[in-house]
Amino acid sequence: MSQNGKIPFVDLVTPHKELQNELVAVFQEALQTAGFVGGPMVEGFERDFAEFCDAKFCVGVNSGTDALRFALMAAGVRPGDIVLTVSMTFIATTEAISQAGARPDFIDVDERTYTMDPEKLKAYLRDQCEIDPATGRAMHRKLKKPVTAVVPVHLYGQTADMDPILETAARHRLVVIEDACQAHGAEYFSKKENRWRKAGSMGHAAGFSFYPGKNLGACGEGGAVTTNDEGIARTVRMIRDHGQSKKYYHDIEGYNGRLDSIQAGLLRVKLKHLPRWNQQRVECAQRYNELLATMSGSITLPFQPKWSKHVYHLYVVRTPRREELQTHLNEAGIGTGIHYPIPVHMQRAYDSMGWKRGDFPITEEASEQILSLPMYGGLRSDQQRRVADMVAEFASIRSTV
Numbered sequence: 134m135s136q137n138g139k140i141p142f143v144d145l146v147t148p149h150k151e152l153q154n155e156l157v158a159v160f161q162e163a164l165q166t167a168g169f170v171g172g173p174m175v176e177g178f179e180r181d182f183a184e185f186c187d188a189k190f191c192v193g194v195n196s197g198t199d200a201l202r203f204a205l206m207a208a209g210v211r212p213g214d215i216v217l218t219v220s221m222t223f224i225a226t227t228e229a230i231s232q233a234g235a236r237p238d239f240i241d242v243d244e245r246t247y248t249m250d251p252e253k254l255k256a257y258l259r260d261q262c263e264i265d266p267a268t269g270r271a272m273h274r275k276l277k278k279p280v281t282a283v284v285p286v287h288l289y290g291q292t293a294d295m296d297p298i299l300e301t302a303a304r305h306r307l308v309v310i311e312d313a314c315q316a317h318g319a320e321y322f323s324k325k326e327n328r329w330r331k332a333g334s335m336g337h338a339a340g341f342s343f344y345p346g347k348n349l350g351a352c353g354e355g356g357a358v359t360t361n362d363e364g365i366a367r368t369v370r371m372i373r374d375h376g377q378s379k380k381y382y383h384d385i386e387g388y389n390g391r392l393d394s395i396q397a398g399l400l401r402v403k404l405k406h407l408p409r410w411n412q413q414r415v416e417c418a419q420r421y422n423e424l425l426a427t428m429s430g431s432i433t434l435p436f437q438p439k440w441s442k443h444v445y446h447l448y449v450v451r452t453p454r455r456e457e458l459q460t461h462l463n464e465a466g467i468g469t470g471i472h473y474p475i476p477v478h479m480q481r482a483y484d485s486m487g488w489k490r491g492d493f494p495i496t497e498e499a500s501e502q503i504l505s506l507p508m509y510g511g512l513r514s515d516q517q518r519r520v521a522d523m524v525a526e527f528a529s530i531r532s533t534v
């Protein structure tokens with residue numbers, strides 16, 4: 134518990150204090166060499182992160198949003214295309230799609246994992262699309278636009294069910310861009326390949342975020358694209374740097390979307406600790422599972438299928454009386470979060486798109502019931518016990534009213 138007895142939702146101070154000397158050394162090196170943009174810190178981190186993800190290439194960029202947008206563009210998504218994703222995500226997923234010039238459309242999620250339901254992806258392509266004889270690609274019947282890509286979101290630290298998604302995508306020639314912004318180190322057991330596969334190594338490319346609260350977070354903004362495709366890596370490198378392949382030779386118009394050298398250096402230091410931090414999160418999740426097991430009648434615990442190695446970016450429970458549980462925990466000094474309270478298709482930003490309540494019912498119901506409990510490597514067992522006691526208290530109040 135913190136000194137005032139409160140249990141924060143996340144603790145970003147302690148891990149930085151523990152690594153202070155190593156992190157300060159990165160600043161000192163940058164100051165001494167004036168290596169602020171590009172250079173060995175960025176290249177070193179890119180090598181290490183590619184290896185961590187079992188991917189051939191990693192390109193550091195400004196943010197997870199940039200990573201997704203650049204990956205979509207580099208993989209060939211064009212203005213006027215439709216790109217499928219889920220509404221159960223942070224809006225950055227659809228911002229990246231729209232800003233690549235495409236139109237996002239949604240597939241509802243699986244009720245237990247909250248990730249894209251592969252059967253519904255299949256049904257969308259079967260029921261709403263037809264094959265365009267000219268291109269051989271899926272064409273949306275009503276919108277008269279080609280469906281060219283799918284962005285499964287590896288939500289809360291757990292991958293989507295990738296085998297069937299990859300199979301359907303291959304059958305319809307869809308580009309697959311993984312939104313791995315919450316899933317650094319998560320793994321998926323592919324029956325097809327009979328091996329565990331890392332988030333960020335399964336699609337044509339993937340986008341990662343290094344926003345400070347992520348399992349691997351920068352001390353500011355940051356992101357990366359991972360890919361096994363040399364052409365995509367090359368194009369992302371150009372897009373992030375004003376479209377130049379050589380200084381002042383601009384083959385295309387790009388963006389100022391580079392990963393800062395200092396952030397890359399800090400991330401490289403922190404990456405060495407990521408396997409341990411992820412393991413601590415897994416242990417915290419197991420402890421919550423045990424402590425909360427008896428309350429499974431009142432709250433639903435996270436579901437981890439056999440094919441998943443979850444890295445618990447978030448530990449998300451579910452109850453129809455979410456607001457009351459959140460207030461109860463808040464009054465006990467326990468921080469919580471909601472990821473996310475309004476599904477993307479119901480955000481005001483998309484009022485003009487014509488989506489409405491009822492379009493994606495699993496997502497809509499989940500977003501009214503989910504609650505993220507405190508979760509981070511340094512969360513102690515006595516703190517978790519207190520959280521569980523307070524959840525139990527809530528459940529007992531509930532059963533007596």
Ligand SMILES: Cc1ncc(COP(=O)(O)O)c(C=O)c1O
Pocket residue numbers: 196197198199222223225226286312314315341342343344355356
């Ligand atoms: C699922 C998901 N996608 C995309 C992003 C965007 O990442 P960033 O904030 O680094 O742009 C985030 C970050 O919160 C995310 O959680």
